[in-house]
Amino acid sequence: MDRRKFLKNTLIGAGGLVLALMVTGCGVNRQEYTNIVLIYVDDMGYGDLASTGHPTIRTPNLDRMIDEGVTMTQFYSVASLCTPSRAALLTGRYPIRNGMTHINFPNSEHGLPPSEITLAEILKSRGYATACIGKWHLGHLPEFLPTNHGFDYYFGIPYSNDMDPDWPYNPAYLPMPELPLMRNEQIIEQPCVQETLTKRSTEEAIRFIEKNKDQPFFCYLPYVMPHLPLHASDEFQGQSKRGLYGDVIEELDWGVGQLLDALRRLKIDERTLVIFTSDNGPSIQPNLDVGSSGLLRGSKHTTWEGGLRVPFIVWAPNQLPAGKTCMDVGTTMDLFTTLTVLAGDSVPRDRNIDGVNIMSVWQGESKQPHDPIYFYHGxxxxxxxxxxxxxxxxxxxxxxxxxxxxxxxxxxxxxxxxxxxxxxxxxxxxxxxxxxxxxxxxxxxxxxxx
Amino acid sequence: MDRRKFLKNTLIGAGGLVLALMVTGCGVNRQEYTNIVLIYVDDMGYGDLASTGHPTIRTPNLDRMIDEGVTMTQFYSVASLCTPSRAALLTGRYPIRNGMTHINFPNSEHGLPPSEITLAEILKSRGYATACIGKWHLGHLPEFLPTNHGFDYYFGIPYSNDMDPDWPYNPAYLPMPELPLMRNEQIIEQPCVQETLTKRSTEEAIRFIEKNKDQPFFCYLPYVMPHLPLHASDEFQGQSKRGLYGDVIEELDWGVGQLLDALRRLKIDERTLVIFTSDNGPSIQPNLDVGSSGLLRGSKHTTWEGGLRVPFIVWAPNQLPAGKTCMDVGTTMDLFTTLTVLAGDSVPRDRNIDGVNIMSVWQGESKQPHDPIYFYHGxxxxxxxxxxxxxxxxxxxxxxxxxxxxxxxxxxxxxxxxxxxxxxxxxxxxxxxxxxxxxxxxxxxxxxxx
CATH class of the missing domain: 3.30.1120.10 (Arylsulfatase, C-terminal domain)
Structure with missing residues (x-):
């Protein structure tokens, strides 16, 4: 790493000073902020990437992201279920604190409390344009929707894609409406056409990025796949040796490639930080097309490593090292804290924030032990x-x-x-x-x- | 790939013509041959490399070899035991044909029959200097030793490193001598000091390469590790988060790095082909420090994928593509045929040879189905x-x-x-x-x- 990059990294590491200077108008170039793209896939296993040893799934774009970025091999979601893992990610707090300890269903009347402060709210307050594109699952009633939790824009489904009367493994055993697709607070399609959802989410994200390329933005992209039921677009169906599950992962990988290409095309790749991770380990539905935990024990719905430890890549050309693998421990809650600091803010002081700043880990400098991590089920x-x-x-x-x-x-x-x-x-x-x-x-x- | 490289590859693919022209004295530069280094580790699992998803073992040199070479994700040993897997590798024939269906012990009176033709014998007949450095395990009596099977030079142990009276899991349940270390046909150390065996084998291999850098050579390097009992040299002990098993793999990875560096230093890297693979999957000794099959089922001693499918990398800068992963099927027996053809020879016609030429797979051109593969246990x-x-x-x-x-x-x-x-x-x-x-x-x- 040359001296310029080192200094830049050090500045960012020291509390997002680059951005802070920009915001306080000290004459630093307007372009010195760091955009954030947070890709959060659903139920993808630790072993489902080519670069984590899957023999028959091709993930060339994720492999390239690894080559150009930092990988953490001991990175955790703090819950192995959709709703609590998302709540922890966006608030930096344990689900036991923010109340989202269980999965939300179409008949749930609760959601992420308005009193919680989300990463989107913090970034919005720092001048970021914010979007949530994909699966929300933190309450589908109006007051709980992304647009009431700091996101300027929302495109996606409000809860899991299996919460549909047509899905025979309906986990709620209750009557429910057909799966809605929403834009902001409106249902725009019902039932949601899932085959094109990965593709449409990618296109939505790129449109949002293009529109906001001249200002800081936060694009939260919780892809609906590979949660069951699996769906891929025509171009990807039947293309993978790993069956439909592989097709779905390969389409997600394509999406990642499209996003990275768009950032390069727009010439904002060197001021954008892209994260790729999963909400929890692979599903354990038997006899179905589900992912692999690789060498880890257990799956989703368990608190064995296979349920909690997730793929993690952070990519920020010229800001973070390339091709670095680190074995330090981290959690999704740490993203709240790290990205808040990166944006020049400090985390809320009126409540317990459980995430810690792991920027120095990404920079390859930290060897200090992580706080204990508490894994709950409910x-x-x-x-x-x-x-x-x-x-x-x-x-x-x-x-x-x-x-x-x-x-x-x-x-x-x-x-x-x-x-x-x-x-x-x-x-x-x-x-x-x-x-x-x-x-x-x-x-x-x-x-x-x- | 530029036109020159393509032509060169095509020539090699078409039966090692480059070397054939050299040997028949058609005026082609003496340096146009391809050296071969065949690294064959023992009981290393499919999931034990950083690049196949192991979270706490560092394998930077193998990762680099993958970046610069070709990886096969469906590559098999045809037996999940030391002796038969080695016999298949060196003869291109199923153990059921060459008679080496079971593990050899210190009291075994048989070995690889002199009537079998080994890869070393073929390469020697084509002018290659040949060495076997590491574990033999195809008969320890004089007539079966490497020096009677085509190897000019031998340094290593004649059978497994657990066949020693001091090892409490002694698989033969019989009295046996302390583990011998041999040079050619002489015992030079007894008991063999295993702590330094990986290091000494690496050094022996580099010495052999240095000595033969101006002529074609075949360096067969069947490292003794990570077969149990595990041993690492002082520099590596306690260095890995994965315990002694990780230390051992990291020392093997260091060995690979030393070899690749030596080839570059001697300026013969562009005319040397280096292969890295394992004889079978990880051991299943319970409660001990053994490897991981990653997402594959089963281990050594089984014919589930975890016992048979092994890591496989082939590295040949300027001769083969860089950073290519292929999902075609291959076996260790194919190495016999492929390397024989690469050296400008054809395989023996007086017997069944089960290996096929997979050079076109490495070159990224083949999509034709592989012959059936028959897996035996005994x-x-x-x-x-x-x-x-x-x-x-x-x-x-x-x-x-x-x-x-x-x-x-x-x-x-x-x-x-x-x-x-x-x-x-x-x-x-x-x-x-x-x-x-x-x-x-x-x-x-x-x-x-x-």
Whole structure:
């Protein structure tokens, strides 16, 4: 890295000073802000990229993004379900704090509380144009929609694409309307045509970027796929050796390529930061076309690594190193804090914010330990990661579609760096570590009460 | 690829004409031959490279080799045990043909028959200097040693590194001498100091390459690691987050880097072809430091994909494409045929050679289907791959250390491109394909009798 890049990185690392100077009008060029594109796919597994070892899915654009960006191999969603993982991402807070501990359904009357402060609201307050394009799933009633949570623009579906009367695995077992597609607060299509949804979302995102290329923008792109039911456009159907699941991933990869190309074409690639990650691990619907956790144990609906650890790439040419892989721990909540700081703001002080700033990790400088990470399933604390260890208090026994939760006879401890597949319980040899994590839990729960 | 490279590739693809012209003295520059370095690690899993998704093992040199070379994601050893896999590699023939169907032990009185023609013998006859550096395991009695099978030079251990009285998991349950380290036909160290074996093998290989840089050479480098018991040199011990297993892989990766650097330093990188692969999938010794099959099912000692499908990279700057991933099927037996043709020879006609020439696959040109691949465990045919399908006749049920083999109630069929984890038996929906493969088996077995 040359000196200029180093200085630039250091400035950004030190609290988004570049942007701060711009905003306060100190004469810095208007173009010095950093745009943000946050691609958040749905139920894609840790092992579903060519570059994480999938033998029959081609992901050339994601591979290129990895070559040109920073990959984190120990990056977590803090919940292995759509609604809570999205709530944590956008608020930087545990679902147990923001109230979104369970999946929303078409008959849910609640949503992300208006009192929560989203990343979009913060960025909007810093002059960013903001859009949410894809799946929301934080409340479909008007007061909870993206446009009431900091997004200038919304295009997408309000909850999961399986919440439709035509889908035989209807998880809610209740009558529901056909899946709506919305623009801002209006339904524009019902039922939503899912085959073209990845393509249309990509086009919407590029249109938004083109329109806002001369000002800072935040494009939150929670693609609907590869959540079941899978759909791909005509150009991608039947193209992958991995069947429809592979077709869907390859279309998402195409979307990523289109976005990166658009940024280059518009000559804003060097002032845009693009993140690619997933909301949780692959689905566990049996006998269906679902993703792979690779070498990790478990899937969505569990708090094993396969349910929580997700692909993570951050791409920012000239701002971050190229081709760097880092093994530091991070969470989606950290994106809230890191991107807030990048935009020159500080996180709200009137509430607990659980995310930490991991910019220095991306820059390859940090080796400091991450805070403990608390993994809940609903309201129940099921596992904790601290350092290289993960303690399980409850585990999902996959006997039925979504499994059954059982309390561990005694807490199970895994060294998930040595043993990423969580095969060897080492609790008995490490009673002090178990006690230490249990103490951290007590302090966390105590703080939650306050 | 420019025209010059294309022509050169075409020449090589068309039967190693470049070398043939050199050998027949048609005035082509002496330097036009292609050296071969064949790195064959032991029991390394499909998922153990950073670039196949391992989160806590660093393999920067293998990653670079992938960036600069060709990766095959569906490449097989035809047996999931050391001895038969090595016999197939070096003869291009199924172990059922060359007789090496079972593991050799320190009390074995047999070895690879002198009547077999090895790749080393062929290359030696074409003027190549030949060396075997690492683990042999095709007979430790004098007549079976590498120096009697076409290798000018041998440095290494004659059988597996666990065949030692000090190793508590001694697989032979028999008294045996301490592990010998040999140079040519002499024992030079006993017991072999395993901590420095990876380092010393790398150094031996580089010395051999340096000595033979002005003539064609074949350096067969069957590293002893990461077979159990694991050992790493002082510089690597405790360096990996993945424990000793990770340390061992990182030292192997260092070895690969040293080799590639040496080729560049000697300015012979553009006329050397380097292959990296493994003899079979990861060990299944329980509660020990073993590798990962990634998303593949099963391990060593099984004929699930995890036991047979191995990492495969071929690197040949200016001769083969850079950064190419191909999903075509290949086997270690194909290396015998491909490298024989590359050296300007044709394969022996007095016997069945099972390997096929896959040079056009590496060049990105071939889309033709591979012959059926027959996977044996010992003398028993347990599985067959044909096209995208794999049929299992017997399966290893992992109840004990090495599992128990049971005959499938009826053959199980998997589409291993759609379902690389072999989760969904589709035999009942595809009876015609099952019959077709069963017919292929009958023809193959009939031919074996002749």
């Amino acid at each position: 309201n129940r604390l099921t596992a904790v990661r601290l350092g290289k260890y993960k303690l399980h208090l409850w585990k999902n026994v996959l006997e039925s579609t979504f499994g059954k939760w059982v309390k561990c006879d005694s807490p199970e401890l895994y060294d998930v760096e040595y043993d990423p597949s969580e095969e060897y319980n080492i609790a008995y040899e490490n009673v002090e570590i178990v006690s230490h994590i249990e103490n951290e839990i007590l302090m966390f729960k105590d703080q939650l009460q306050k | 003398n028993r045919l347990t599985a067959v791959r044909l096209g995208k399908y794999k049929l299992h006749l017997w399966k290893n049920v992992l109840e004990s250390t090495f599992g128990k083999w049971v005959k499938c109630d009826s053959p199980e069929l998997y589409d291993v491109e759609y379902d690389p984890s072999e989760e969904y038996n589709i035999a009942y929906e595809n009876v015609e394909i099952v019959s077709h493969i069963e017919n292929e088996i009958l023809m193959f077995k009939d031919q074996l009798q002749k």
